[in-house]
Amino acid sequence: MRILGIETTCDETGAAVLENGRLLSDVVFSQVPLHRAYNGVVPELASRAHAEKIAPVVAAALAPALKKAGRGRPPVDAVAFAKGPGLPGGLVVGAVAAATAGALYGVPVIGVNHLEGHLYACELRDGRRCRLLEFPLLALIVSGGHTELWRVSGYGRCKLLGKTRDDAAGEAFDKVARLLGLPYPGGPEVEKAAARAKGSEIRFPRPLMPGTREFSFSGLKTAVSYYLRGHVAADAGAVSAAFQEALVETLTAKTVEAAKACRVKSIAVGGGVAANGALRASLAAAAAKAGLKTVFVEKRYCADNAAMIALCGARMLEAGAVSRGGCGINPALRLENWGRQV
Numbered sequence: 001m002r003i004l005g006i007e008t009t010c011d012e013t014g015a016a017v018l019e020n021g022r023l024l025s026d027v028v029f030s031q032v033p034l035h036r037a038y039n040g041v042v043p044e045l046a047s048r049a050h051a052e053k054i055a056p057v058v059a060a061a062l063a064p065a066l067k068k069a070g071r072g073r074p075p076v077d078a079v080a081f082a083k084g085p086g087l088p089g090g091l092v093v094g095a096v097a098a099a100t101a102g103a104l105y106g107v108p109v110i111g112v113n114h115l116e117g118h119l120y121a122c123e124l125r126d127g128r129r130c131r132l133l134e135f136p137l138l139a140l141i142v143s144g145g146h147t148e149l150w151r152v153s154g155y156g157r158c159k160l161l162g163k164t165r166d167d168a169a170g171e172a173f174d175k176v177a178r179l180l181g182l183p184y185p186g187g188p189e190v191e192k193a194a195a196r197a198k199g200s201e202i203r204f205p206r207p208l209m210p211g212t213r214e215f216s217f218s219g220l221k222t223a224v225s226y227y228l229r230g231h232v233a234a235d236a237g238a239v240s241a242a243f244q245e246a247l248v249e250t251l252t253a254k255t256v257e258a259a260k261a262c263r264v265k266s267i268a269v270g271g272g273v274a275a276n277g278a279l280r281a282s283l284a285a286a287a288a289k290a291g292l293k294t295v296f297v298e299k300r301y302c303a304d305n306a307a308m309i310a311l312c313g314a315r316m317l318e319a320g321a322v323s324r325g326g327c328g329i330n331p332a333l334r335l336e337n338w339g340r341q342v
Helices: 032-036 043-069 088-105 114-123 169-179 186-196 218-230 236-262 277-289 306-318
Strands: 002-007 012-019 022-030 078-084 109-113 137-142 147-154 157-163 266-270 293-296
Touching (some): 002 088, 012 306, 078 114, 109 306, 137 236, 186 236, 236 266, 266 277
Parallel strands (some): 078 109, 137 266, 266 293
């Protein structure tokens, strides 16, 4: 079974082919240099870049599959694409590419949830699906546009417990980086600056929002802004360290608390911010103290990629799930349970 995955939700144009749990290819064209001049993603520019790059990216991903398939046989058995959530323009490019490939090879096309892809990416190691998630579990999906907690009872059986009311964690990193004059994308830059800091006496509030499973990082970003107004010569490293500490402590505390309340034995963490070393260390330590196991997505698969889309499509095929809406997109897509009850 070979599956072509296509990812175009934001600023990465990706295509990958997964064969029986092993990646034959994983191609990503990053738009970071394009958007860096604007300190953030410009949707119209992102859509144009996807349209320009989708054909060569898909062709490069299909090359090894075409060699293995031989003449007269389709290189893949199905096509999976991210139908949402994401930027509308980019999603349309991915959907059209998937529909075209499906029609060309006469294979089914599966629309998958981009965020579910981030969760199942936790199963990938060194280009292979070599570890299975242990259910039930608590999932923390933390990225530039999303910060959510799910209770997951099986493949395709996810329940949203809470999400951000305003800025996502990754968005807060980007905005704070901009305040500090650090380049885009802000997450890695803030982490680097924090690592260079020789301690920090600055303390920012922890937006814990007791009694809820929701997040809110807009106020934390505003606290950094007010601090910088009163401390023009503030050290960027010290401010970065204090901000990162507040955000990481908030994510850690709320995630572990939710896991204990849900009575699960493990926590899975996916999304771009899952690459942050401070978050990985803090959450792993707090979870271990609470008797919980943690599974982090491998760093190479934290950012948006098509490997996770292909893997999610594979899981849906295995479950006999049929994508709703054909090749339609949904920029505000929510979780849709498609798996068997566990």
